[in-house]
Amino acid sequence: MAPTSFKLNTGQEMPAVGFGTWQAAPGEVAKAVETALKSGYKLIDAAYCYGNEDEVGAGLKAAFASGIKREDIFIMTKLWNTYSTRVSLGLEKSLKALGLDYVDLYLVHWPVGMNPNGNDDRFPKLPNGERDMLWDHDHIQTWKDMEKLVEGGKAKAIGVCNYSKVYLENLLKQAKIVPAINQIENHPALPQDEIVGYCKEKGIHVVAYSPLGSTGGPVMKAEPVVKIAEKKGVNTGTVLLSYHVARGSTVLAKSVTESRIVENLKIVDLDDKEMKALAELNKDNVTRYVYPPFGINFGFPDKASGKVMPNGVPA
Numbered sequence: 195m196a197p198t199s200f201k202l203n204t205g206q207e208m209p210a211v212g213f214g215t216w217q218a219a220p221g222e223v224a225k226a227v228e229t230a231l232k233s234g235y236k237l238i239d240a241a242y243c244y245g246n247e248d249e250v251g252a253g254l255k256a257a258f259a260s261g262i263k264r265e266d267i268f269i270m271t272k273l274w275n276t277y278s279t280r281v282s283l284g285l286e287k288s289l290k291a292l293g294l295d296y297v298d299l300y301l302v303h304w305p306v307g308m309n310p311n312g313n314d315d316r317f318p319k320l321p322n323g324e325r326d327m328l329w330d331h332d333h334i335q336t337w338k339d340m341e342k343l344v345e346g347g348k349a350k351a352i353g354v355c356n357y358s359k360v361y362l363e364n365l366l367k368q369a370k371i372v373p374a375i376n377q378i379e380n381h382p383a384l385p386q387d388e389i390v391g392y393c394k395e396k397g398i399h400v401v402a403y404s405p406l407g408s409t410g411g412p413v414m415k416a417e418p419v420v421k422i423a424e425k426k427g428v429n430t431g432t433v434l435l436s437y438h439v440a441r442g443s444t445v446l447a448k449s450v451t452e453s454r455i456v457e458n459l460k461i462v463d464l465d466d467k468e469m470k471a472l473a474e475l476n477k478d479n480v481t482r483y484v485y486p487p488f489g490i491n492f493g494f495p496d497k498a499s500g501k502v503m504p505n506g507v508p509a
């Protein structure tokens with residue numbers, strides 16, 4: 195039987211399936227979060243940059259009012275890049291919007307800094323339209339500030355997102371706290387074997403995002419996925435979500451559609467042959483769906499161009 199949770203290096207149990215809130219349109223996400231929690235999700239993923247933490251908070255409030263207990267739910271949110279030099283403020287703003295006293299896990303959203311005094315709170319731009327980045331920002335300084343939060347108790351644990359092997363290697367050389375998780379884009383069309391293997395070796399739990407291929411769920415149409423789903427009599431989404439649990443990862447799926455929210459809780463066992471067939475998908479032509487235009491080389495083997503940042507890829 196597929197596991198329903200995984201133990202983190204902090205001792206916390208993290209559910210195997212979580213609910214995503216990115217790109218949930220205004221007016222939809224509060225209801226979606228409430229529906230998700232009432233349907234049995236125990237893990238909610240939020241972020242300051244999604245601009246909807248207050249609505250996520252409304253959904254949490256409604257679910258708690260119906261009898262669901264805060265302590266039974268694992269809630270994580272993320273520090274946005276314009277707060278990379280104001281970590282404590284970033285957490286305070288998220289807690290306020292979510293209506294919470296603490297989060298179970300606070301994550302660095304991307305290992306970059308963006309201008310905190312630019313022309314927008316979340317997405318400051320330069321006159322030429324490029325993102326207003328802090329080019330000399332060292333992601334390890336942000337991590338040191340993240341470490342200080344844990345003592346305060348408002349973040350029970352800390353972790354990262356979008357870290358490649360080389361970024362993580364650099365971080366671990368100076369970290370006092372090993373990140374509890376690394377949240378990365380992951381699906382059979384982007385297996386990320388290098389970083390998944392490295393995280394396993396270091397005791398960092400992998401959390402897979404965009405498991406369906408993000409907006410519109412394009413990976414659901416891939417041939418091996420459709421074939422396995424037909425053979426097992428399940429939906430293609432179930433195959434894609436189950437792929438991560440079989441790999442020992444937590445998976446996050448987003449939907450604002452009630453039937454899909456419920457459907458995405460279903461995980462089935464996949465055997466070695468099925469996992470191998472999924473591994474063959476786009477083997478020589480990986481597809482990454484989420485790669486914002488920061489102009490930075492994050493060190494992922496499939497995207498090795500862009501500017502080199504302090505403590506990023508070697509110059």
Ligand SMILES: NC(=O)C1=CN([C@@H]2O[C@H](COP(=O)(O)OP(=O)(O)OC[C@H]3O[C@@H](n4cnc5c(N)ncnc54)[C@H](OP(=O)(O)O)[C@@H]3O)[C@@H](O)[C@H]2O)C=CC1
Binds near residue numbers: 213239455
């Ligand atoms: N740390 C990071 O940088 C990132 C984190 N994330 C997190 O991961 C979560 C999941 O990733 P996300 O990019 O949202 O994409 P997903 O891979 O979860 O796909 C979401 C899309 O698939 C549709 N969908 C969901 N379930 C089904 C289903 N059963 N059948 C058919 N279509 C379906 C949704 O439509 P609809 O809603 O209309 O039902 C939506 O268009 C995010 O919401 C976010 O919380 C995501 C990206 C980056």
Ligand SMILES: O=C[C@H](O)[C@@H](O)[C@@H](O)[C@H](O)C(=O)O
Binds near residue numbers: 243244484
């Ligand atoms: O979490 C989801 C993604 O990382 C998202 O936060 C970014 O892609 C952001 O929209 C951006 O454009 O930089």
